[in-house]
Amino acid sequence: xxxxxxxxxxxxxxxxxxxxxxxxxxVQLVYIGWIARNWSRTKPSTNR
Numbered sequence: 001x002x003x004x005x006x007x008x009x010x011x012x013x014x015x016x017x018x019x020x021x022x023x024x025x026x027v028q029l030v031y032i033g034w035i036a037r038n039w040s041r042t043k044p045s046t047n048r
Contacts, residue, residue, distance in 0.1 A: 009015050 009018065
């Protein structure tokens with residue numbers, strides 16, 4: 001499979017594959033952003 005055939009949106013199967021990959025990447029980016037936001041809000045530990 002080449003990039004040209006991967007982004008060939010002429011068939012329903014190819015469209016579905018590209019949109020599913022895009023959706024998975026979008027969900028992962030949102031999750032990484034949520035983790036980063038929550039991590040930045042944590043207070044440093046005072047148990048030294």
